[in-house]
Amino acid sequence: MTYEVTLIPGDGIGPEITAATVKALEATGVRFSWDRQLGGMAAVQAKGTPIPDETLDSIRKRRIALKGPLTTPVGSGFRSVNVALRREFELFANLRPAKTIIPGRYDKIDIVLVRENLEGFYTGLEHWIALADDPRAAGVSTGVTTRQGCDRILRYAFEYALRRGRKKVTIVHKANILKMVSGLFLEVGRVVAEEYKGRVESNEMIVDNCAMQIVLRPEQFDVIVTTNLFGDILSDEISGLVGGLGLAPGANIGTTASIFEAVHGSAPDIAGKGIANPAAQMLAGAMMLDHLGEIDAAGRLRQALFDTIITDGIRTNDLGGHASTQQFGDQVAARSRA
Numbered sequence: 001m002t003y004e005v006t007l008i009p010g011d012g013i014g015p016e017i018t019a020a021t022v023k024a025l026e027a028t029g030v031r032f033s034w035d036r037q038l039g040g041m042a043a044v045q046a047k048g049t050p051i052p053d054e055t056l057d058s059i060r061k062r063r064i065a066l067k068g069p070l071t072t073p074v075g076s077g078f079r080s081v082n083v084a085l086r087r088e089f090e091l092f093a094n095l096r097p098a099k100t101i102i103p104g105r106y107d108k109i110d111i112v113l114v115r116e117n118l119e120g121f122y123t124g125l126e127h128w129i130a131l132a133d134d135p136r137a138a139g140v141s142t143g144v145t146t147r148q149g150c151d152r153i154l155r156y157a158f159e160y161a162l163r164r165g166r167k168k169v170t171i172v173h174k175a176n177i178l179k180m181v182s183g184l185f186l187e188v189g190r191v192v193a194e195e196y197k198g199r200v201e202s203n204e205m206i207v208d209n210c211a212m213q214i215v216l217r218p219e220q221f222d223v224i225v226t227t228n229l230f231g232d233i234l235s236d237e238i239s240g241l242v243g244g245l246g247l248a249p250g251a252n253i254g255t256t257a258s259i260f261e262a263v264h265g266s267a268p269d270i271a272g273k274g275i276a277n278p279a280a281q282m283l284a285g286a287m288m289l290d291h292l293g294e295i296d297a298a299g300r301l302r303q304a305l306f307d308t309i310i311t312d313g314i315r316t317n318d319l320g321g322h323a324s325t326q327q328f329g330d331q332v333a334a335r336s337r338a
C-alpha cells in the first residue's frame with residue numbers, strides 16, 4: 001500500500017529537515033506518495049498568500065500532512081498559518097510527547113502533553129482600545145472555552161492514556177483566577193475523570209505549580225491535559241527536560257485530517273547552513289507512522305534515531321556534536337532500513 005501524504009517543507013530550516021525526514025521515512029520500507037505544497041513565507045513569495053488553496057485542497061483530499069515549520073511575522077503581518085490550519089481542519093488535539101533520549105540533567109522522562117488546540121486565547125478575538133492620541137493605548141484579547149471543546153480534548157486525553165497503557169492524567173488549569181475560561185475546563189475535567197475512575201488515575205494541578213513541579217519532580221507526570229496557551233508553554237518546558245526543541249515532535253489531530261510537525265519553529269538564525277537537527281521532524285514522522293498503523297516502522301525509526309545519537313554518537317550542533325543535517329539524516333535512514 002502507498003500512503004498519499006501532503007508534504008509542506010515550510011520556511012527557514014524546514015526544507016532541510018523535511019528532506020532528511022522523508023529519506024528516513026522511505027528507508028523504513030513504508031511507501032509514500034508525497035504531494036509537495038507551499039505554506040508560510042515560501043507561499044507568500046511564490047503565490048502571494050501564506051496558505052494557497054492548492055495546499056488546503058491537498059490536505060482535504062489526503063487527510064494527512066507532514067509539515068515543516070512556518071515563519072509567522074511577530075506583532076504584525078499575516079496571522080499564524082499554523083493556527084489557521086488547525087482551525088480549517090478542526091485539529092482539536094495537539095499531542096506533544098517528551099521522552100529521554102540523551103540522559104542529562106534528567107533521565108527516564110516519558111511525558112505526553114495533550115494540548116487543546118482551537119480555543120482559549122488563540123481564537124484571534126482581539127482589538128485595540130484607542131485613547132486620546134494613542135490608537136493602541138490598550139490591547140484586548142478574549143479567551144474562549146466551550147463545554148464541547150473541553151469535553152472533546154479531555155476525553156481524547158483519557159482515551160489516549162487508556163489505549164496506550166498509561167497510568168495517570170494530570171488536568172492542568174488556572175481555575176482559581178480565570179474562573180470561567182479555565183473553570184469550565186476543570187469542571188468538565190472532573191466529570192470525565194470520574195467516568196474513567198478505576199481505569200485511569202487522575203489528578204488536577206494549577207498551571208503555575210505545574211510549571212514548577214515539571215522542573216522539580218518530572219517523574220510524577222505521565223499524561224498532562226491542558227488548555228491551548230498553557231499547553232503551548234508547558235510543552236516547550238517538557239521538551240527542555242529531554243534536550244530541547246531539537247528533539248520535540250508534535251501531532252495535530254483532527255476529525256477530518258491530521259498534521260504532523262516538529263514543535264520548534266523555522267530557526268531563521270541557522271537556516272540554510274545545513275546544521276539544523278532533523279530529529280524532532282523525524283520523530284513527528286514516527287508519530288505519523290503510528291497514526292497510519294505502521295507501528296513496526298515507527299519503532300524502527302525511533303530506535304534508529306536513538307542508536308544514531310547514543311551508539312554512534314552522531315549529533316548535530318544543538319546536541320553538542322558536529323554532524324550536519326545530512327550526515328545525521330543519512331545515518332538514521334541507514335539504520336531505519338527493514
Ligand SMILES: NC(=O)c1ccc[n+]([C@@H]2O[C@H](COP(=O)([O-])OP(=O)(O)OC[C@H]3O[C@@H](n4cnc5c(N)ncnc54)[C@H](O)[C@@H]3O)[C@@H](O)[C@H]2O)c1
Pocket residue numbers: 013017068069070071072073074082245246261262263264265266267268269270275276277278279280318
Ligand atoms: N510549528 C511552527 O511552524 C512554528 C512553531 C514555532 C515557531 N514558529 C515560527 O518560527 C519562527 C522562528 O521562531 P523562534 O526563533 O521563536 O523559534 P525557533 O524554534 O525557530 O528557534 C528557537 C531557537 O532554537 C533553535 N532551533 C530550533 N529548531 C532547531 C533545530 N531543529 N535544530 C537546531 N536548533 C534549532 C534556533 O536556532 C533558535 O536558536 C517564527 O516566525 C515563529 O512564528 C513556527
